[in-house]
Amino acid sequence: MEYDVVIGIEIHCELKTKSKMFSSSPVSFGQTANSCVNEIDLGHPGTMPCVNKGAVEQAIKACTALHLEIDPVLKFDRKNYYYADLPKGFQITQQFYPIGKNGYIEIETSKGKKKVRINRIHMEEDTAKQFHLNDGTLIDFNRAGTPLIEIVSEPDMTNGEEAAAYVEALRQTLYYLGVSDVKMEEGSMRCDVNISLMPKGATEYGVKNEIKNLNSISNVQKAIDFEISRQSKILDEGGIIEQATRRFDEATKSTILMRLKEGNVDYKFFPEPNIVPIRLENAWIKQIQDSLPELPEARKNRYAVEYGLSAYDINVLIANKELSEFYEEIMKTCKNAKLACNWTITELQAWLSKNNITLQECKAKPQDIAEMVNMIENGIISGKQAKEVFEDVMKGSSPSKIVEEKGLKQVSDTSLIEALIKETLDEQPQSIEDYRNGKDRAVGFLVGQVMKKSKGQANPAMTNQMIVEELNKRIK
Known part of the structure; x- marks a missing residue:
């Protein structure tokens, strides 16, 4: 059976700022574990977040470059998320009022240009990094609180090539803007791909599977190509696709089940009480937009x-x-x-x-x-x-x-080159005869001989032309 493939991508991109989203801790990579944190990052009681103005500026640049409508009122929400990588038990994000919405980016594919719509860009803080060992889990809070933007596409892509082109186009744009290092190998840009299949011509989307944390553009395409094949085979055999989260295994070039999903998690979002809405001045937004570099x-x-x-x-x-x-x-x-x-x-x-x-x-x-x-x-x-x-x-x-x-200066003196050519032709009568018989390779041989005599300094193009002229004189 033929299937229509539906692909949407969520990209988390760390913003290039000196300090974190809601604290004064430095943003760093490769530093000693837990050396770039403070009380806010660790969720200590009584601590209050403070919005990073530089992160907002970077987000506005990204929204502008990707043609999104910017919301001049900055609002944050609380996402309740009880897990070890978020010590305070919730994440500050923008669930209801993203900083930008309804944008697009054009991508290059083998079939020409294509416009991929962008649903939204919202700001949030990153989580800590976990290291799972055989006998436990270690946590590095250096990454906790790093400013992020999440770029959510519409499900406009239909194959791995388009998805890879979309990620590359975003990577280039954000890199040229200077809003992020976009180093996927370091985790400053991470991709989650949602993919589903439905019978050709159908209007109702199939059950989606999410492939988490793809760390290179080539892996985006490989993971999608594998997942299309995997889901097609299940559907062809009369099976059912279960909603699940998967990861890509580079060694086997396949996706591996992480966990099944039974619907959407209820994070019990509500407005962040510790950050009042902030109205951004139109003049400030315009100043940022007018200063964008060439994309x-x-x-x-x-x-x-x-x-x-x-x-x-x-x-x-x-x-x-x-x-x-x-x-x-x-x-x-x-x-x-x-x-x-x-x-x-x-x-x-x-x-x-x-x-x-x-x-x-x-x-x-x-x-x-x-x-x-x-x-x-x-x-x-x-x-x-x-x-x-x-x-x-x-x-x-x-x-x-x-x-x-x-002494590498090229010799372009015609009289000197002419003398070397005549000397060479006098020494190579067989080459003249070969040329007379239509063997054009004789010219290349003679050029090489003249170049030797000139110690590589004769002008090759001029030498080639003058040899042909001299040969034509001699074979008449």
């Missing part, structure tokens, strides 16, 4: 128009904000956008990977790479010579100084 979609369009790059090149650059900004610095003094792009996304990234360092750690300056690319463009050095120059540029040296010291 990925706008940058993609600009690269296509301003630099004439291909969709592939643009996507590679945009996927890495630091790399994109490095390329922009190169282009401030570089003439050839495509050539600069090739060196940036291929040679530069390969060198960083080979040497196991980040772009921020390398000593190369964008203007030096621009100078090197201009040297290639102007025929001062060849592409082959540039590879040798590039190695030293990546160590912090100046291209012009490298070319001067190593």
Whole structure:
């Protein structure tokens, strides 16, 4: 039987702030367990929450970039949740009045662009982190109280590819905004996927299963693809899908049952009594919105128009904000956008990977790479010579100084190249005969011989053209 697949995604994203959502404790990652907490995080009696203005500002940026309507009245609710990772026995969230609602984001799929609606964005505090051992559970409260936004999509996705594209589009947008590190491997961005199947053409949704805490975009797609297959098989065999929470196992590339659900949990939400409603000034909201940086979609369009790059090149650059900004610095003094792009996304990234360092750690300056690319463009050095120059540029040296010291300047003197060509042809009569018989590879061989004689300094393109001209004279 054919099925329609219905997918909705909830994304929890930690906001990039110095302190927590309702306390002055520092936000940190990788610090000593329970070293970044205070009385509010630990739920001590008599402590009062205080809203983090910076977190609200970050949430407004996210809402604006994702086209959501912003509620100018900030209200919080209490979610009663008695569990070890919430010491005070409840979570402060925004159940009834989210800061933003009714937005969307456009994603790129193999079938073209698609708009995925966003139901809401609400603010809340994160829980503590638990470490389950064989003989007990350890809790680190450093994460407790970290500011979060939860982004809830509408069930607009129909396969793993679309879901992965949606998560990647959100990740890029939030990253460019600077509202979050969006490091899924560190837990600063976490995905819960809801998926259900229904007979083709049906209007009533099937029973959903939730896949919790997916920690990479590739795992989002793999988990969904597996779950579609699993649920399809059960339905084809006449079985019933039970509402459940599952997790993705990377080793087996499958989803594993965590627990069954018998309906929605009643968290007994009610307005948070310790935080009065806060009216946000329209001028303040507008000031935040007017200061948004350039977003990925706008940058993609600009690269296509301003630099004439291909969709592939643009996507590679945009996927890495630091790399994109490095390329922009190169282009401030570089003439050839495509050539600069090739060196940036291929040679530069390969060198960083080979040497196991980040772009921020390398000593190369964008203007030096621009100078090197201009040297290639102007025929001062060849592409082959540039590879040798590039190695030293990546160590912090100046291209012009490298070319001067190593004698790498490309020879474009036609009289000198002509003399080398005639000398080579006189030594290689068989190559002339091969060319006469239509064997074009003879030209490449002769170019190589001239390059040897010039110690690699002859202009390859000019040499190739002049050899062909000389050969045509000799075979007449």
